Amino acid sequence: MKKEKKMTLTLPVEEYAGSGNLACQGCGAGLAMRYFLKAMGPRTVLCIPACCWAVIDGPYPHSSLSVPIYHCAFEAAASTATGVKAGLEMVGDDKTTVVAWAGDGGTFDIGLQALSGAAERNDDILYVCYDNEAYMNTGIQRSSATPYGAWTTTTPVKFFKNQPKKDINAIMAAHRIPYQATASISYPEDLFKKAKKAKGVKGTRFLHIYAPCPTGWKSRPEDAVKLGRMVIQNCIFPLYEIEYGEKYTLNIKVKDKKPINDYLKLQGRFRHLKPDDIQIMQEEVDRNWARLLKKCEAS
């Protein structure tokens, strides 16, 4: 906890995400957008495919964001952003930050081809995946970001998801993009700092934001921020940055790694798990954490 107190960066008071949005109670995606836009400022375009945020923004006159939104097709967040950026450049605008803002389904699954294409070309876009670990907008179906063990409507309790979460950050690192980072809504200063840094980098940038979803995780809305913190402290979702696919920097060096049990207990989606299942998850977390530490040491 001492580490957190040392973070003294103050978030700007300006708000670009106003009230009147349609997010559920305790929505992590809502907080993610709020902190992110504080770092972006008003000169930002958001390309949003089908995802919760296509709905959260709300209908006129309740529209909650004060930056322009381009609601594109589900599979096309990255390629749409590529086009918007090219269009702006052609009219002489090189100041506007073009952001692709997609959920985990639109990033890990249907949007991966477009994202990979943009990253390989190193298109000058900032891609943000707010990850609530399932298709929440259509009513909680599994995605390849859904963790092992989780219940969703397409991985019912008796046949819960038996594959681990896809390592999207490794995939992005393999593209050697100039900057990528993980962030959590429960570490706003860290999120802000990374968004700001990403804004200043040219080329494809990727932010992976952990965004708890009380509705889909069957957790209490008031626990959303707590879950976003626990997931860092138990090393399920470590906070780190990667530059050019090689230089790894760990931002929160967890010394007293917590077991995952307490985190799982707060979420109905894991309620059915038996100690053996939890052990499988814990081992996966331990392996991933050890691997990440090695990568950080090596760079």
Place this chain on the structure above:
Amino acid sequence: MKKVKADPKGVLTGAHYLDGDFAIAEGALAAGCRFFAGYPITPSTETAERFAERIPFVGGIFIQMEDEIASITALIGAAWGGRKVMTVTSGPGFSLMMENIGLACMMETPLVIANVQRGGPSTGLPTLVGQGDMMQVRWGSHGDYQIIALSPDSPQECFDLTIRAFNLSEIYRVPVFIMADECVGHMHEKVVIPPADQIEVVERKWYDGPKDKYLPYKPDKDLVPFMVKAGDGYRFHTTGLTHDERGYPVINAECQDWNVRHLSDKITKNADKIIKYEEDQIDKADVVVISYGITSRVAYRAVQLARKAGIKVGTLRLITVWPFPEKRIAELAKKVKAFVVPELNLGQIVHEVERCSAGQAPAVLVSHCGGWVHDPEDILKAIKEAAK
């Protein structure tokens, strides 16, 4: 064609209170569908969820794919692997499937796709009703081909027509579409599932002749070629390229003519066997209301009111939409003053009615862009005008 009784494992015999989406899943399981690959999209997701829940107990595979392109391609693969297969989707997902719907037609692959239609174009109205994909289902993929499309108007018919869709897809080796809509998909009604021995399902037409004589695209007497079971040792080659009876590519005009005409002929020449519609009080009618899906149930109210007002009005409800019942429409066009065609689009099936009527009776469109159903008064007004 080999007809057998349904496998009781997949049949949830009894009276249920189900929505149309769930009824589609139950119809598929009863018909022997044992492979489902899908991707979440409103308002069709419930069918996938039901499958995920039920298929482990029936024996089969449910896979949630990474998008709709993957869903339909996995379907084609599993069909060639010997399974009865299906997926469900709606507007945007249906658009993503288009290229591979053409591939499935070209490869003569039996499969079933349910499109629970929502308001379009593009993302449109994800949670609200539309009937705007009726032409897309017929013409959406490039090139010339024929498909079969059915339109249920109730959860019960979602169940019944899904079984029929599987049977037709096996008989004609063609993708068959259940063109439902959000209202029918989300409407809860009583659905009666009969005992398995009262459900007739069609088995795939397997080839069991000598191994060196097998030609995967040689039309049989009914114009439909035999399939082989993967693993039975027959050599086959299938492709989306223009191909001959052997399934190998032949890139010239003669083979193109043979190949493409065959895809069309096996449906058009069997159209009478495929087409089903439901008529009411049509013999002495001055006006005939032609409708399908949820719109037929709204139109029914308008028809009741018109009859009360003394207008001789009949109804024709399309159960098979494609191939279109052109002969019947042409017959009726000679007898009636006009057709009234209410649709949740700006006019799609009405063009077919016009084409078949060939100027003998006008077809009056009652259009509605979707998002809600018609006001029966609007249909009534059109009936009254048409009867003049």
